[in-house]
Amino acid sequence: MKxxxxxxxxxxxxxxxxxxKRTYKGxxxxxxxxxxxSQVVKSAIQAIAQYMENGGANLHGCFPSSWETEAIIEEAKSAVADFLGVQVNEVAFGANMTTLTYAISRAxxxxxxxxxxxxxxxxxxRANVDPWLQLAEDRGLKVRWIKVDTETLTLDLSDLNEVINDKTRxxxxxxxxNAVGTIVDxxxxVKRAKEVGALVAADAVHAxxxxxxxxxRQGIDILLCxxxxxxxxxxxxxxxxxxILKNLEPYKLVPAPSYYPDNLETGTQNHEGIAGIGPAIQFFASFGEGETRxxxxxxxxxxxxxxxxYLAARLRDGLSAIEKVKVFxxxxxxxxxxTIAFQVAGVAPEEVCKIMAEEHGIFVASGHFYASTLADRLDINKSGGWIRAGLAPYNTEEEVDRLIRAVAAL
Incomplete structure (x- = not known):
């Protein structure tokens, strides 16, 4: 880990x-x-606006705005392929990860x-849990859980050979x-899943x-972000x-394409949004080196x-040093x-977030963030969940120190 x-x-x-550039209450x-x-990079905003200003169109038309839309989608898929280490014809777009996971699970x-x-x-x-649980209920499948170690905040793999077995699909x-930041080993x-011939579906939204x-290289079959x-x-x-994709039979309208990856893209896509994907990925490339994208x-x-x-270590250390703060x-x-999850003794998480915003202009959120099983296991839902502070490359040391001072002032 860098x-x-x-x-x-x-x-x-x-x-x-x-x-x-935004200010709030001074x-x-x-x-x-x-x-x-995250906040949106300017180049993506400009690409979205330019697509709409030039005149959008649906696919398969015999006129320029339709051809341009198809070219934009193809370039976006090419950028995603380089981003995730996959082939262009393995990339499909949808409303969000949750919607795509429901479609894939049903198929x-x-x-x-x-x-x-x-x-x-x-x-x-829960977006990588509930679609599978509901499929299991519909089809009569058995569900097994890899448990979390509540002391280490990592997954407990001690009974992995029993949990993943010859019946695992x-x-x-x-x-x-997305709650406590642990990067899963x-x-x-994956090794155990491959031993029994099971597919691996990975939620990379937070990662x-x-x-x-x-x-x-990571042995993933289905990757979503x-x-x-x-x-x-x-x-x-x-x-x-x-x-896998070429044999997938998602629920779709009868006239809609049956060939992949279009078979997973039900309805008209968000073409203007897709125009912003390539510039967002180029933001990462702009900091790198190498012969290829x-x-x-x-x-x-x-x-x-x-x-x-570097910033996260500074924030964790700063918050941990405050007597009434518990960092998870x-x-x-x-x-x-x-991503840093914490609580302040004696102050509800939502109240902490309100004070941060109203008095300091610091935007942090509270709750279980749909990692509700983990929150239940840590017994924090009854106290309002976590306060979650997540860092991005546009955050600064000064902002980190502002947050630490603001929490200490409570």
Whole structure:
């Protein structure tokens, strides 16, 4: 895990995000709500506006605006392919990760029955749990859980060979916890899944902005993420291995394409949003080095990761030093995203967030963030959940210190 970056061009980065100019009640706004949705880079905003200004169109027309739309979609898929380490024909877009997961689960479930099992984890966002649970209920499948170790805030893999067995058809894993930031050690889980011939579906929504991803090297079959978490528009992204996608039979309208990857893209897509995906990915590449866009994206993410982790360590240490603050984080040697969950003794999480915004111009959020099983296991739902501060490459040391001082003032 990269942990320090002393030459990060923070001023240059901040110039690319118009939202950072906002003030609230006399304070310069500091955005710490990136895990719920990052701010959008200017180049993506411009691409979205340009598409709409030039005249949009639906596909398969015999006129320029239709051809241009098709070209924009193809380029966006090419950028995603380089971003995730996949083929262009393995990329499909949708409304969001949740909607895509429901479509994929229903399509896969057509061939599964009462002798089959699905595995989910207690650490995941419910978008990578409930579609599979509901499929299991509909089809009579058995569900097994990989439990969380509430002391270490990592997954408990002690009974992995029993949980993932010869009846397992799919294992759904979140690559990183959107609540406490733990980056999951996927290797032993994937290894066991492959031993029994199970598919691996990975939720990379929280991970994608912070760590370099290589779907095939990591042994993932179905990978999902969302562009609005990495400085782009609200578009869901699925990257599914070709041999799986070409045999997938999603529920769709009869005249809609049956060929892949279009078979997963039901209805007219958000073309203007798709226009903003490429520029959002190019933001990562702009910090990297290499001969190919893929290389520049990977090295760019690594550079951003180092800077974010430097800030995250500063924030965790600062908050942990405050007597009435409890930080929920795995041990120092466990890789984490720059996402910090905490509580303040005697003050409800929602009230803390209101004070941060109204008195300091600091935007943080509270709740269980749809990681509700983890919140239940940690017994924090009854006290209002966590306060979550997430860092992005546009955050600064000064903003981190502002947050620490503001919490200390409580």
């Amino acid at each position: 942990t320090e970056e002393t030459t990060f061009p923070i001023s240059e980065v901040r110039e690319q995000f118009p939202a950072l 304070n310069q706004v500091a955005y710490f709500d990136g895990p719920g949705g 896969l479930g057509k061939k599964w029955g009462t002798n089959d099992e699905i595995v989910v984890t207690e650490m995941d966002h 799919l294992v759904a894993i979140g690559m990183a916890s 996927m290797a032993p889980i 994608a902005p912070h760590i370099a991803i290589d779907r095939d 969302s562009a609005y978490k990495f400085f782009g528009p609200h578009i869901g992204i699925a990257a599914i291995k070709e041999e 893929r290389e520049r994206i990977q090295t760019g993410i690594e550079r951003i990761e180092a800077y974010e982790n 984080a795995a041990a120092r040697d466990v890789p984490k995203t720059p």
